[in-house]
Amino acid sequence: MGSKFPMIPIPKAQAIVLEQTRALGSEAVPLQDALGRILYAPVTSPDSVPPFPASVKDGYAVVANDGAGDFEVAGEARAGVMDEVQVQAGTVAYITTGDEVVDPSVQELGPGTIRDANRSMLIAAAAQAGYQVTDLGIARDTQGDVAGCLDSAIAKGVDVLITTGGVSMGDRDWVKPLLQAKGTIHFGRVLMKPGKPLTFATLELPQGRQMLVFGLPGNPVSSFVCFHLVALPALRKMAGWASPGLRRVHVRLANDIKMDPERPEYHRATLQYSKCPTSVPGVDASAYGWWALSTGKQASSRLLSARSANTLLEIPQTSGVLPAGSTVPALLIEDLQGMPEPHAVDP
Numbered sequence: 001m002g003s004k005f006p007m008i009p010i011p012k013a014q015a016i017v018l019e020q021t022r023a024l025g026s027e028a029v030p031l032q033d034a035l036g037r038i039l040y041a042p043v044t045s046p047d048s049v050p051p052f053p054a055s056v057k058d059g060y061a062v063v064a065n066d067g068a069g070d071f072e073v074a075g076e077a078r079a080g081v082m083d084e085v086q087v088q089a090g091t092v093a094y095i096t097t098g099d100e101v102v103d104p105s106v107q108e109l110g111p112g113t114i115r116d117a118n119r120s121m122l123i124a125a126a127a128q129a130g131y132q133v134t135d136l137g138i139a140r141d142t143q144g145d146v147a148g149c150l151d152s153a154i155a156k157g158v159d160v161l162i163t164t165g166g167v168s169m170g171d172r173d174w175v176k177p178l179l180q181a182k183g184t185i186h187f188g189r190v191l192m193k194p195g196k197p198l199t200f201a202t203l204e205l206p207q208g209r210q211m212l213v214f215g216l217p218g219n220p221v222s223s224f225v226c227f228h229l230v231a232l233p234a235l236r237k238m239a240g241w242a243s244p245g246l247r248r249v250h251v252r253l254a255n256d257i258k259m260d261p262e263r264p265e266y267h268r269a270t271l272q273y274s275k276c277p278t279s280v281p282g283v284d285a286s287a288y289g290w291w292a293l294s295t296g297k298q299a300s301s302r303l304l305s306a307r308s309a310n311t312l313l314e315i316p317q318t319s320g321v322l323p324a325g326s327t328v329p330a331l332l333i334e335d336l337q338g339m340p341e342p343h344a345v346d347p
């Protein structure tokens with residue numbers, strides 16, 4: 001029997017998620033924990049900048065009243081008179097599911113077990129977005145264990161819960177049935193590769209609050225792609241970003257890419273500014289440009305396809321091959337500080 005959830009396109013899934021995501025008021029965090037967070041309200045400095053005559057160095061002088069002004073979080077320490085700052089509120093928790101999944105620190109893998117690749121990856125990705133994630137451990141594939149972990153997220157009153165695994169069609173895939181019993185599933189299948197069984201639900205919490213739940217597929221790459229495409233924009237909106245979607249640029253392919261007639265693919269690639277890093281017919285080998293180099297085989301179990309990936313190429317759902325040299329839309333998932341240096345391909 002097929003899934004009862006309609007397959008929806010990714011832009012629709014993203015729109016549903018953002019519609020359900022609210023800004024949540026403010027919380028105080030120590031200044032040093034405010035990296036990546038958005039100020040809840042403007043902060044005004046009582047001091048002039050610079051706070052003493054330094055015109056030789058700085059090239060200007062101000063009177064005290066001219067020096068006051070609003071600061072982003074990065075400038076907050078200079079704004080002064082505080083060791084805490086009010087930022088947009090929001091809490092996040094994470095649960096791995098799977099009988100076969102074990103803590104990565106185990107010395108030797110037993111038969112039929114696999115180290116948990118998703119937990120550290122997703123907790124780190126949420127940390128990059130400014131959230132310290134509560135780790136709720138590993139739930140076994142039993143109704144009781146998954147329900148127990150969901151209940152502890154509810155008891156903690158977290159605003160966002162991210163889970164991996166247990167969202168497909170097996171009789172031990174408990175995430176969807178439990179979310180349906182405890183809340184509302186907004187979608188349970190998305191037309192995307194990888195990540196088809198991606199699930200999004202909302203659960204009502206006391207005092208009119210709600211918890212957003214992202215049931216990401218267990219395959220490590222599927223969870224990585226789904227996190228960036230669907231959960232990250234929600235975290236950004238909750239954090240106060242006015243425009244929380246991934247930034248799209250247009251780049252040229254350095255490799256041929258085979259397309260899939262069944263699903264649009266989010267192909268992991270490294271975007272770099274360089275001469276063309278491969279030999280592409282008709283391309284001037286001495287000219288610089290923005291090139292996307294595929295990370296190789298894109299199987300959803302091959303986490304190496306995420307290594308060095310700073311972009312997801314939006315490969316259309318159709319048959320045939322997109323030849324190297326074609327221009328494609330690309331979603332940025334990292335800053336570009338780590339991209340290969342141009343001179344690395346131009347000694």
Ligand SMILES: Nc1nc2c(c(=O)[nH]1)N[C@H]1C(S)=C(S)[C@@H](COP(=O)(O)OP(=O)(O)OC[C@H]3O[C@@H](n4cnc5c(N)ncnc54)[C@H](O)[C@@H]3O)O[C@H]1N2
Nearest residue numbers: 096098115116117118165166167168169196217218219222
């Ligand atoms: N009848 C159907 N079966 C499946 C469908 C379908 O449409 N109909 N879709 C397939 C697709 S596509 C995906 S993606 C998977 C996702 O299923 P689950 O979310 O239930 O994932 P699991 O079965 O729990 O795990 C999949 C795979 O990944 C490994 N895994 C899981 N968690 C981790 C982890 N934390 N660290 C490392 N590896 C992990 C797990 O061992 C499995 O090998 O469903 C298909 N099935």
Ligand code: MOO
Nearest residue numbers: 194195196222300
């Ligand atoms: O949609 Mo699944 O993520 O292809 O393996």
